[in-house]
Amino acid sequence: MKFEASKWASFVLTASLTLSSLDVVDAKKSRVPKQRLSHDVAPQHYHVTLVPKRDCSFSGSVAIQLDVTNSTNQLVFNAKGLEIDEDSVTLKRLNKDAGEIDILQINNEVDNNEYNAEENYKNLTLDFTVRDFVTLGSEEPLSSPGRYLLYMEFNGTMNSRRTLGLYCSPSPGTGKHKDRTGRWMVASAFEPNLASTAFPCWDEPGFKANFTISLAHDNRTVTLSNMPLRISKPYDNSDGEGWRLDTFHTTPKMSPYLVGVMISENVAHLDSKLNGDRPLRIWGHPGRVQYGDLPLRLAKRHMEFLEDYMSFQDPLPKQDMLTVRNYIAGGLENWGIVSYDEKLILFDPRYRRNKQVVLRCSNLIAHELSHIWFGNLVTPNWWDDIWLSEGFSSYFAVLSTSKVYPVWGHETASWILARENSMEVDARDTTHPLRPQLSPGSGFREVFDQIIYNKGQSIVRMLNFTIGEQALKEGLRNYIRKRAYATASHDLLWSELEKAAGGFANLPENVSLAEVMDSWLNRPGYPVVSVIRDYSAGEITISQRSILDKEDAREDASAAWWIPLTYTYDGENGTTTSVRLWLNPAEINTTIDDPAPSDKWLLFNLHGAGYYRVRYDRDNAAYLLNDLSDLWLDDRVQVVSDMVELARLGFSPVSDALNALSSMKNEMSPYPWLAILGSAHKTLSLFRGTELEDMFTEFLNEILSVGMTRVEEDDVHRKELVSLSCEVGVTKCTKMADELFKKWAEDPNHKIPEDIRGSVYCYGVAHGDSKSWQMVNSRFASSADAKDKKDLLKALACTKDSNLLSKYLKWTLEPSKGGPGSKKTSTMFKALAKRDPEMLLSALVSQETDKKRNPRWKKLLEHVALEVNNEKQLNQLRQLLMADQDEFKSDFGGNAVISMAESNVDWLERNAGQTKAWLKKHEAMSAVKSKKLSKGSRGI
Ligand SMILES: *[C@@H]1O[C@H](CO)[C@@H](O)[C@H](O)[C@H]1NC(C)=O
Ligand SMILES: *[C@@H]1O[C@H](CO)[C@@H](O)[C@H](O)[C@H]1NC(C)=O
Ligand SMILES: *[C@@H]1O[C@H](CO)[C@@H](O)[C@H](O)[C@H]1NC(C)=O
Ligand SMILES: *[C@@H]1O[C@H](CO)[C@@H](O)[C@H](O)[C@H]1NC(C)=O
Ligand SMILES: *[C@@H]1O[C@H](CO)[C@@H](O)[C@H](O)[C@H]1NC(C)=O
Numbered sequence: 001m002k003f004e005a006s007k008w009a010s011f012v013l014t015a016s017l018t019l020s021s022l023d024v025v026d027a028k029k030s031r032v033p034k035q036r037l038s039h040d041v042a043p044q045h046y047h048v049t050l051v052p053k054r055d056c057s058f059s060g061s062v063a064i065q066l067d068v069t070n071s072t073n074q075l076v077f078n079a080k081g082l083e084i085d086e087d088s089v090t091l092k093r094l095n096k097d098a099g100e101i102d103i104l105q106i107n108n109e110v111d112n113n114e115y116n117a118e119e120n121y122k123n124l125t126l127d128f129t130v131r132d133f134v135t136l137g138s139e140e141p142l143s144s145p146g147r148y149l150l151y152m153e154f155n156g157t158m159n160s161r162r163t164l165g166l167y168c169s170p171s172p173g174t175g176k177h178k179d180r181t182g183r184w185m186v187a188s189a190f191e192p193n194l195a196s197t198a199f200p201c202w203d204e205p206g207f208k209a210n211f212t213i214s215l216a217h218d219n220r221t222v223t224l225s226n227m228p229l230r231i232s233k234p235y236d237n238s239d240g241e242g243w244r245l246d247t248f249h250t251t252p253k254m255s256p257y258l259v260g261v262m263i264s265e266n267v268a269h270l271d272s273k274l275n276g277d278r279p280l281r282i283w284g285h286p287g288r289v290q291y292g293d294l295p296l297r298l299a300k301r302h303m304e305f306l307e308d309y310m311s312f313q314d315p316l317p318k319q320d321m322l323t324v325r326n327y328i329a330g331g332l333e334n335w336g337i338v339s340y341d342e343k344l345i346l347f348d349p350r351y352r353r354n355k356q357v358v359l360r361c362s363n364l365i366a367h368e369l370s371h372i373w374f375g376n377l378v379t380p381n382w383w384d385d386i387w388l389s390e391g392f393s394s395y396f397a398v399l400s401t402s403k404v405y406p407v408w409g410h411e412t413a414s415w416i417l418a419r420e421n422s423m424e425v426d427a428r429d430t431t432h433p434l435r436p437q438l439s440p441g442s443g444f445r446e447v448f449d450q451i452i453y454n455k456g457q458s459i460v461r462m463l464n465f466t467i468g469e470q471a472l473k474e475g476l477r478n479y480i481r482k483r484a485y486a487t488a489s490h491d492l493l494w495s496e497l498e499k500a501a502g503g504f505a506n507l508p509e510n511v512s513l514a515e516v517m518d519s520w521l522n523r524p525g526y527p528v529v530s531v532i533r534d535y536s537a538g539e540i541t542i543s544q545r546s547i548l549d550k551e552d553a554r555e556d557a558s559a560a561w562w563i564p565l566t567y568t569y570d571g572e573n574g575t576t577t578s579v580r581l582w583l584n585p586a587e588i589n590t591t592i593d594d595p596a597p598s599d600k601w602l603l604f605n606l607h608g609a610g611y612y613r614v615r616y617d618r619d620n621a622a623y624l625l626n627d628l629s630d631l632w633l634d635d636r637v638q639v640v641s642d643m644v645e646l647a648r649l650g651f652s653p654v655s656d657a658l659n660a661l662s663s664m665k666n667e668m669s670p671y672p673w674l675a676i677l678g679s680a681h682k683t684l685s686l687f688r689g690t691e692l693e694d695m696f697t698e699f700l701n702e703i704l705s706v707g708m709t710r711v712e713e714d715d716v717h718r719k720e721l722v723s724l725s726c727e728v729g730v731t732k733c734t735k736m737a738d739e740l741f742k743k744w745a746e747d748p749n750h751k752i753p754e755d756i757r758g759s760v761y762c763y764g765v766a767h768g769d770s771k772s773w774q775m776v777n778s779r780f781a782s783s784a785d786a787k788d789k790k791d792l793l794k795a796l797a798c799t800k801d802s803n804l805l806s807k808y809l810k811w812t813l814e815p816s817k818g819g820p821g822s823k824k825t826s827t828m829f830k831a832l833a834k835r836d837p838e839m840l841l842s843a844l845v846s847q848e849t850d851k852k853r854n855p856r857w858k859k860l861l862e863h864v865a866l867e868v869n870n871e872k873q874l875n876q877l878r879q880l881l882m883a884d885q886d887e888f889k890s891d892f893g894g895n896a897v898i899s900m901a902e903s904n905v906d907w908l909e910r911n912a913g914q915t916k917a918w919l920k921k922h923e924a925m926s927a928v929k930s931k932k933l934s935k936g937s938r939g940i
């Protein structure tokens with residue numbers, strides 16, 4: 001799935017994808033199960049019949065063929081919020097020679113003869129005491145090996161609040177009406193483990209089976225499922241005349257979360273064909289679906305590229321693309337019936353001029369289609385290896401888009417975003433390894449976050465450069481061929497890639513790829529590689545340290561990575577991106593001869609291909625900054641972003657960051673800007689409320705004023721550039737925001753470009769009166785677009801009116817007493833944390849209620865901790881987190897949150913003096929310069 005895969009923030013591709021994916025996880029409904037299902041039995045085939053009603057209730061039945069591999073007298077499976085009719089439950093042993101059963105014959109009535117079934121099992125008991133699990137007990141044990149047929153009927157209620165699980169947009173007039181198109185619709189979003197909200201099943205990715213789906217519906221509606229329709233028959237239903245039961249062809253073996261259904265009225269489609277005459281269709285609202293020509297073309301070309309690359313054709317005979325308004329994620333990869341958020345796919349053709357909008361659409365489609373190979377055909381054994389699906393799909397989304405819709409710079413922007421977004425989160429004490437340890441009963445938060453998508457993508461990119469493009473392709477093809485319709489884990493992937501790469505050829509001697517990758521997979525954070533040149537001795541000393549290490553020296557050799565190092569130097573002939581040196585985790589320091597002349601720069605990590613940052617000695621840093629314009633674009637990006645970000649994290653001197661930021665005045669390409677803006681913004685917030693705030697604001701104003709003169713409408717960095725520029729008062733930005741806000745205030749239909757919308761609203765609120773605030777608030781209430789709503793709600797926190805801010809605070813802390821309600825709490829909380837962390841902390845500390853003990857609130861405190869920069873705030877945070885430390889620690893890791901805030905306070909203590917000195921000197925120099933300039937001009 002993607003995100004926008006959810007996971008959740010920006011207009012630009014990767015980030016926006018990631019954003020939505022996070023949203024996919026409903027904290028309440030979908031949690032890592034407390035226990036794993038037993039492999040004593042393996043479901044082979046499900047026949048699921050669903051009968052959804054207009055009031056959003058539904059009933060159904062399921063017949064499951066099971067193989068028993070270990071004799072047992074109980075079957076444990078999943079059912080969430082379903083009421084199983086105990087009288088309907090039957091369990092039969094099938095004859096061994098039953099073979100494949102034509103499951104169509106078992107609709108509702110099971111005929112023993114048809115199945116060669118032996119006696120029914122009697123005295124079955126059902127136990128529902130463990131939430132989400134059902135235990136079916138039998139006095140007589142099921143024998144092994146043996147094939148059984150388990151049948152039951154059930155009913156339940158569809159989700160009518162969110163497009164999650166088996167969901168239903170109610171008809172207008174039922175009171176719960178959400179989808180403003182006013183059509184009744186049923187569809188599904190089951191990842192990660194919500195198939196069991198629709199039918200009882202073994203709801204783990206490893207229990208792959210064939211699925212036959214039957215949907216009962218009245219003749220005003222259309223049905224779709226993973227496979228094409230096989231047969232449609234009249235269906236008796238007490239609810240009215242004209243019902244039909246549509247049964248679809250049986251799917252290949254797949255995980256339950258990939259089951260997809262749709263029943264909808266008032267839906268239209270556009271048709272195309274994949275090669276081999278396979279239908280490719282896009283479905284949506286009749287008023288929108290005509291914009292589906294572009295997504296159809298993109299999908300067709302992505303399929304061609306991906307099927308060719310993987311050398312394995314999608315086994316499904318058709319592909320449908322379903323568009324859903326305000327969908328829970330950017331997209332979800334239900335096999336053969338992929339769901340997308342309508343606005344990301346069916347946008348007005350006049351936005352096609354904006355390359356970023358088309359790229360986002362292309363990336364999203366390619367991401368979901370890549371899941372056919374990474375997730376659908378080959379499925380990770382368990383959710384902790386989900387990066388095998390999401391990391392690879394993110395990587396191939398970019399690769400396929402670069403072939404199918406080539407836009408110069410797109411690959412560059414994509415790797416920058418993946419790397420920066422992931423490293424930002426990976427530098428926090430609350431990060432987790434790429435392969436997370438999922439604690440039973442916790443949310444799926446860590447399964448669909450920045451780390452999984454963006455670090456996953458970055459690690460695949462590093463692999464590509466390390467073992468080579470050809471080996472990556474070979475290895476992946478073998479991996480897919482060997483594990484199609486089954487499951488796999490990273491071990492198998494490593495061994496296939498290693499074989500394809502020709503053993504040790506590209507690896508450290510006698511070290512396996514599995515060993516090399518182990519640290520990248522299982523250690524949180526990323527390495528910082530120090531490259532210190534001894535200019536007189538002509539040597540370089542290279543060492544590594546984790547970004548999460550607080551101490552200067554590395555404590556533990558095992559806490560390190562095998563790092564592929566590449567380098568070049570000023571004037572080198574024949575630069576190569578092949579690995580020149582493996583940094584061995586067991587060695588504290590590695591010394592090599594310095595190939596570069598002592599007055600020339602030396603550069604590591606070419607193209608930023610390795611998932612690490614590099615810290616240089618002062619002279620080499622200066623050489624690099626001096627010659628920045630000589631470097632390849634990708635290298636300029638990594639040099640400036642490493643300097644700015646390592647300084648923000650206290651790993652290199654703040655003067656490096658300030659010098660690097662100054663150099664941006666000469667930067668004509670958007671990509672280095674894209675890489676440093678987030679980091680610069682965060683650095684500014686470290687100075688909040690101190691005497692340095694104004695000085696640093698002034699400095700950024702000077703740099704960004706230059707940047708603002710060069711930005712184009714569809715530049716990838718425009719969102720962040722405008723956000724920061726308006727905040728530090730760059731005239732070009734504030735004027736634009738002011739104008740746009742006024743136009744929009746007069747005419748709500750005046751469209752503000754989506755990427756800068758949030759900044760414009762915020763500027764308007766910050767510089768407007770209470771009337772502007774009220775106006776934004778009422779447009780928030782009436783907006784139908786979930787993303788626009790979020791931007792509006794966030795903007796309300798930008799007010800400088802303390803009464804209004806208090807009101808906002810009250811809404812946040814007491815959602816039951818007015819305001820937008822508790823579903824918006826997290827958006828408001830984050831907005832407040834950025835706007836005024838001290839006010840928020842004081843309010844939380846003085847709050848009498850229990851709310852702050854609520855784990856959800858505690859997770860939000862991470863956002864406050866990021867903004868803390870003085871002792872007072874730190875103590876308040878400690879007070880909040882220490883009160884019930886044990887409870888918190890086990891739930892979330894309060895110590896990590898406090899430690900993040902402590903780092904900020906320490907950082908400021910250590911760097912304030914140096915920053916001030918640098919900025920003073922810079923001010924003085926600028927003053928001299930501008931004096932000279934004005935003198936000069938007077939002379940003319
Ligand atoms: C079979 O089940 C028994 C009892 O639950 C268990 O001890 C044993 O390990 C299982 N064997 C296999 C191969 O799963
Ligand atoms: C079912 O349960 C009843 C009462 O507990 C018992 O008399 C009977 O023998 C059981 N039947 C089987 C087949 O186990
Ligand atoms: C499910 O069926 C039972 C028994 O017919 C009924 O009492 C219950 O209300 C039904 N639940 C739903 C959600 O339809
Ligand atoms: C739907 O079924 C009803 C009842 O049989 C029938 O009157 C009506 O014509 C049917 N509508 C369509 C579009 O087939
Ligand atoms: C089940 O799936 C496999 C492929 O995974 C396929 O070969 C087989 O035909 C399917 N079974 C049925 C009954 O369709």
Ligand SMILES: *[C@@H]1O[C@H](CO)[C@@H](O)[C@H](O)[C@H]1NC(C)=O
Nearest residue numbers: 399461464465466468469577
């Ligand atoms: C993969 O690596 C090769 C060098 O081996 C490089 O030329 C290519 O651009 C890389 N592709 C991606 C998508 O990073």
